Amino acid sequence: MNLRLNSEFGTLKAVLMHRPGKEIDRLTPYNKEFLLFDDVPYLEALQKEHDTFSNLVKASTGAMVYQLRELLIRVLYDQQILLKLMQNALQRSGLSHLAEAILERYSTAECAGILTGGLKIHELKRKIPKLNSGELMDYAFAIAPCPNLYFQRDPMAVTPGGIIFSSMKMEGRQREADLLRTIFENHPDFKDNINKLYPAEGMHSPPSIEGGDVIILSQKAVAIGNSERTEEKAIYHAAKALLGEGTVERVYEVHLPQKRQYMHLDTVFTILDENLALTYPDALNSVLQTSLYTLKEIRDDKVVIKREVLKESLLTILEREIPHLEVLHTADGNPDYAMREQWFDGANVFAIGPRRVISYNRNIHTNRALREKGVEVLEIPSSELSRGLGGPRCMTMPLSRSRV
Numbered sequence: 001m002n003l004r005l006n007s008e009f010g011t012l013k014a015v016l017m018h019r020p021g022k023e024i025d026r027l028t029p030y031n032k033e034f035l036l037f038d039d040v041p042y043l044e045a046l047q048k049e050h051d052t053f054s055n056l057v058k059a060s061t062g063a064m065v066y067q068l069r070e071l072l073i074r075v076l077y078d079q080q081i082l083l084k085l086m087q088n089a090l091q092r093s094g095l096s097h098l099a100e101a102i103l104e105r106y107s108t109a110e111c112a113g114i115l116t117g118g119l120k121i122h123e124l125k126r127k128i129p130k131l132n133s134g135e136l137m138d139y140a141f142a143i144a145p146c147p148n149l150y151f152q153r154d155p156m157a158v159t160p161g162g163i164i165f166s167s168m169k170m171e172g173r174q175r176e177a178d179l180l181r182t183i184f185e186n187h188p189d190f191k192d193n194i195n196k197l198y199p200a201e202g203m204h205s206p207p208s209i210e211g212g213d214v215i216i217l218s219q220k221a222v223a224i225g226n227s228e229r230t231e232e233k234a235i236y237h238a239a240k241a242l243l244g245e246g247t248v249e250r251v252y253e254v255h256l257p258q259k260r261q262y263m264h265l266d267t268v269f270t271i272l273d274e275n276l277a278l279t280y281p282d283a284l285n286s287v288l289q290t291s292l293y294t295l296k297e298i299r300d301d302k303v304v305i306k307r308e309v310l311k312e313s314l315l316t317i318l319e320r321e322i323p324h325l326e327v328l329h330t331a332d333g334n335p336d337y338a339m340r341e342q343w344f345d346g347a348n349v350f351a352i353g354p355r356r357v358i359s360y361n362r363n364i365h366t367n368r369a370l371r372e373k374g375v376e377v378l379e380i381p382s383s384e385l386s387r388g389l390g391g392p393r394c395m396t397m398p399l400s401r402s403r404v
């Protein structure tokens with residue numbers, strides 16, 4: 001599988017998802033903010049909703065649906081890889097010296113569970129009795145959980161020129177990117193098919209960039225949100241790699257207001273067909289600045305790029321890049337509902353093919369407007385899934401689509 005995509009809407013052929021697990025049960029009213037949740041979801045119901053979603057993706061497209069847990073277990077059979085991930089995970093609590101003892105006592109599948117669901121001190125004490133000292137706070141995490149892992153969109157991005165491995169802004173999500181990168185660099189299905197664009201070789205503590213901020217406008221153009229989560233410096237480096245690779249000719253930096261409800265560019269718009277986009281107008285109108293990166297020259301293997309600040313709105317750019325663009329608004333622009341539906345990711349539908357989308361059932365006004373435009377809308381239940389403040393696009397990492 002060649003890991004490149006040239007659109008947001010070509011018929012889906014393979015996608016990566018994560019069925020939420022133990023990590024969700026770790027959320028409490030006290031840690032939810034740090035872990036970027038707006039509520040404390042009910043795991044069983046959340047899993048049911050997620051199963052409906054992944055089954056629907058499979059049934060409606062015939063696509064291969066990879067599950068993160070299976071891919072992770074496969075690469076963790078390599079003890080060196082497992083040890084390194086475990087040490088990194090424990091490092092944050094100053095306990096990396098316990099990594100080997102953990103590997104001796106837990107199976108590979110259990111280690112995968114720990115790396116995603118976290119580990120508390122009292123759980124560890126049951127396995128390593130000599131740890132029974134009162135100094136360690138029993139209910140503290142030795143390894144913090146990754147409850148946002150079902151938002152598979154964010155820890156990386158597949159572009160027309162290759163893969164961007166995210167460097168996550170928020171501490172509560174940083175380990176997710178390590179897990180994804182380890183999988184894609186080591187799993188036999190993927191490791192020989194990736195062209196890594198970001199971070200550049202030897203870059204330590206790369207500036208933050210998250211997959212939800214990366215949107216393919218066309219084979220030749222990519223938009224990246226400069227947002228609460230993605231920094232200008234990261235966009236510069238990603239643009240340089242993309243333009244140097246050569247498939248993409250224009251990279252747009254879209255300056256979003258730094259607000260939680262617009263945390264990523266894909267909370268503001270998604271592309272559903274060669275000439276149809278779904279947007280949240282208030283956010284679109286508050287984009288006051290965009291910049292365009294293009295290639296200046298490649299001399300002695302050195303890529304030089306040029307940045308122009310454009311006095312153009314996001315809409316103008318979309319219209320230029322997407323000929324005959326029609327724009328549909330969340331809740332059809334109805335002011336009573338547009339804001340409500342955007343909060344629950346109305347604009348964040350997942351295109352499984354041209355004018356075919358999966359959307360949350362709760363966004364009834366948006367779904368109706370989509371249908372009136374001739375879009376096939378497949379609905380999924382959303383009472384629990386939406387509590388993490390991400391929608392169907394956020395929950396999926398497409399790996400292969402038919403070319404358009």
Ligand SMILES: NC(=[NH2+])NCCC[C@H](N)C(=O)O
Binds near residue numbers: 036151213263388
């Ligand atoms: N691509 C997206 N819009 N992802 C939404 C992620 C939501 C998640 N709770 C976070 O705050 O990071």
